[in-house]
Amino acid sequence: MANVWVERTEDGGFRATNARGAEVRIGGGDDEGAFTPVELLLAAVGGCNIVTVEPLTAQRGHRLVRLAMTVEAQKVESNRLGPVTVTYDVELPSEAAGEVFRAVAGRVHEKYCTVSTSLQDGTEVRLELPESGAS
Structure with missing residues (x-):
């Protein structure tokens, strides 16, 4: 947990x-x-993706020269974000590394990043409040 x-x-x-x-x-x-809370959500999406992509790419023999990303979203309502966009900024040591990186990043985004898949699937958020008079 x-x-x-x-x-x-x-x-x-x-x-x-x-x-x-x-x-x-x-x-x-x-x-x-x-x-801000929204920035933390975006950081969680980016962090989840990047800390998963980096070791998986390296395990396949390709250490990227630079690996960074921008994660952004616009508020479409006062209490709702529109689509979250992850844009990688990478420097590749070779074309082969680029192929591996793109394949790994795609799989991580679609399957392995808990934060992104939870957002995409609409994970329920529950609220538990203390009973009256409880602290």
């Missing part, structure tokens, strides 16, 4: 912490040094 703890901090900001102690600051669009 994956989980994070999200809380308001003493300075009025917000923080997400994972079980290993890593932290990410969360804030509004004007909060310097913090990600």
Whole structure:
């Protein structure tokens, strides 16, 4: 099971912490040094893809010279994003590496990135609230 703890901090900001102690600051669009929740979602899509593509490409004998990406989406309603677009920026050591990279990146996007496939499949988000008077 994956989980994070999200809380308001003493300075009025917000923080997400994972079980290993890593932290990410969360804030509004004007909060310097913090990600907005939408930016975190886009980072999760990009991170899931890139941390899966890189080792699979390397295992097939092709270490890419540069591997980066831009992940973007527009709000189509005040509470809804339109399509999320992942655009890779790679420097390939050879045409053979390019073929391997494109095949791996396509499979990762379609099958292996938990974040992307969850978004595409419309994973249910459940809400559990404490009973009245509980803390």
